[in-house]
Amino acid sequence: MDILLWNQILHPYEIAVREIVYKFDRLKTEYQMNGRYCPIEEVSGRVKSISSILDKLHRKEIPIDKMEKKVEDIAGIRIICQFVEDIEQIVELIESREDMKVRTVKDYVKFQKESGYRSFHMIITYRVETLNGPKKIPVEIQIRTMGMDFWATIEHSLQYKYKRDIPEHVRLRLTKAAEAVGALDSEMSAVRSEIMDAQLSSQLLHHMVAEILCALENLYTIAPKREIQKIQDEFYRVYQRKDMNALRKFHRQLDMISQGYRTQKMTNTGGKEPQKYDIT
Numbered sequence: 001m002d003i004l005l006w007n008q009i010l011h012p013y014e015i016a017v018r019e020i021v022y023k024f025d026r027l028k029t030e031y032q033m034n035g036r037y038c039p040i041e042e043v044s045g046r047v048k049s050i051s052s053i054l055d056k057l058h059r060k061e062i063p064i065d066k067m068e069k070k071v072e073d074i075a076g077i078r079i080i081c082q083f084v085e086d087i088e089q090i091v092e093l094i095e096s097r098e099d100m101k102v103r104t105v106k107d108y109v110k111f112q113k114e115s116g117y118r119s120f121h122m123i124i125t126y127r128v129e130t131l132n133g134p135k136k137i138p139v140e141i142q143i144r145t146m147g148m149d150f151w152a153t154i155e156h157s158l159q160y161k162y163k164r165d166i167p168e169h170v171r172l173r174l175t176k177a178a179e180a181v182g183a184l185d186s187e188m189s190a191v192r193s194e195i196m197d198a199q200l201s202s203q204l205l206h207h208m209v210a211e212i213l214c215a216l217e218n219l220y221t222i223a224p225k226r227e228i229q230k231i232q233d234e235f236y237r238v239y240q241r242k243d244m245n246a247l248r249k250f251h252r253q254l255d256m257i258s259q260g261y262r263t264q265k266m267t268n269t270g271g272k273e274p275q276k277y278d279i280t
């Protein structure tokens with residue numbers, strides 16, 4: 001099989017990975033825009049390297065012409081979340097989509113692997129459009145918490161270093177580390193609602209500040225500079241209080257001031273001094 005053929009074979013998998021990562025990223029943005037907690041922390045994807053594919057074919061004694069049928073993780077997506085509870089939400093979200101048809105699932109979260117590995121795996125069918133027409137391909141989606149991901153990444157590197165024959169004393173450490181990750185995930189779950197509240201408040205604060213600064217910037221073209229300076233100083237004062245209600249009130253007043261200056265500009269003052277508006 002020459003290199004050109006590999007490229008041809010892998011191309012639809014690349015399209016699938018790019019499209020799916022993009023779709024999950026867009027979902028994340030949608031959650032944020034709606035001020036809702038997003039169960040997805042990070043999404044990444046990869047097409048399995050040719051050497052990894054060859055290793056897997058060898059390891060599982062799969063003939064090369066059966067590769068596309070038997071190796072279901074050529075296209076791989078990884079979704080990282082903060083809490084174990086988020087995994088279930090993401091699974092339901094995927095199950096409800098029309099563009100991703102779930103073929104099989106493996107729940108290594110409930111049924112941890114002997115190695116200590118924990119993660120939720122789904123094989124889905126995803127349709128890509130290519131120059132040669134549509135093609136349905138399998139994609140493996142791995143869903144796990146940050147803690148599970150940390151453990152799996154380290155263990156994966158060690159498997160590579162020791163050629164899948166990790167020495168017993170290292171294996172023992174990994175088992176202990178897996179237990180610690182399990183305990184960490186449980187502790188985090190216990191304070192999940194508090195953490196979610198804190199994150200949502202901080203997200204709302206960032207959103208509000210961005211909107212206020214944008215409104216202030218728009219004011220530059222219609223209001224006198226010293227007025228804007230006064231409003232800006234007031235904004236810094238209000239911001240220091242980190243009080244969402246005060247910021248909301250400030251935002252509303254700023255909107256009214258902007259509206260006032262805009263109306264004034266439209267009706268043309270005829271050389272008169274522009275009227276001043278105060279934030280109180």
Ligand code: 0O2
Nearest residue numbers: 048052056073106113115116117121151152153155156157
């Ligand atoms: P890579 O380099 O990540 O692509 P098998 O190869 O038999 O273990 P199978 O039957 O194809 O796996 O499916 P399974 O068990 O769902 O595993 C698929 C992928 O999950 C693996 O791909 C790993 O990415 C990950 N995984 C499974 N078990 C472990 C584990 O014990 N430790 C770590 N770190 N990852 C694991 P590949 O092809 O093995 O490797």
